[in-house]
């Protein structure tokens with residue numbers, strides 16, 4: 001357990017592991033009062049909903065990061081299934097469009113309770129840079145992120161996934177209650193790996209991010225708990 005006595009940090013630790021045993025072993029070293037956890041495609045595909053339930057039974061808020069992207073009927077039913085699982089946050093791709101996002105909002109509102117998950121839309125993956133977007137015939141990342149985030153807000157999303165490079169722009173344009181969930185977080189000395197639009201933890205918070213999604217800089221560190229503790233410390237100064 002780390003940093004006793006502190007309020008929960010904005011850090012969401014990405015449990016990108018190939019077995020539930022590895023993910024749960026890491027979770028046992030983390031304090032659910034201080035961080036949340038994220039279950040993504042690798043872990044969910046290998047371990048299924050049971051790993052989400054086990055993490056929840058250990059007291060963790062779980063962000064189910066499956067980035068649903070399909071026709072409105074299919075996507076909204078997947079979101080409803082995630083809500084049934086009791087996750088804290090779930091996401092879809094904003095590029096699925098207004099009708100898809102509205103269907104997701106509606107299904108949560110129809111069957112909703114106080115425990116409805118936060119419904120978040122992915123704008124432009126943090127691994128993408130200008131050349132990737134050009135190759136797809138898409139506009140500059142800041143323009144595309146702004147367009148997708150505005151559409152997401154109009155469609156009833158609670159917030160977006162974006163790079164913290166875009167947080168200041170989005171907070172100013174879309175308001176403080178629209179949540180900004182930012183992966184691509186890298187402490188100054190860390191490798192960028194496959195991420196491209198990266199920001200340090202402290203700068204991300206200064207830019208207006210609400211949540212920092214951090215995987216490898218913590219999970220692949222020599223001592224993951226010290227790495228997390230160091231990140232939280234930089235957020236307090």
Ligand SMILES: O=c1ccn([C@@H]2O[C@H](COP(=O)(O)O)[C@@H](O)[C@H]2O)c(=O)[nH]1
Pocket residue numbers: 014016040122124125126127161162183184185193195213214215216217
């Ligand atoms: O645009 C996005 C959306 C999601 N992710 C996810 O966040 C983590 C980041 O892990 P790192 O090891 O810190 O790079 C990972 O699970 C991605 O699937 C993202 O990186 N960018």
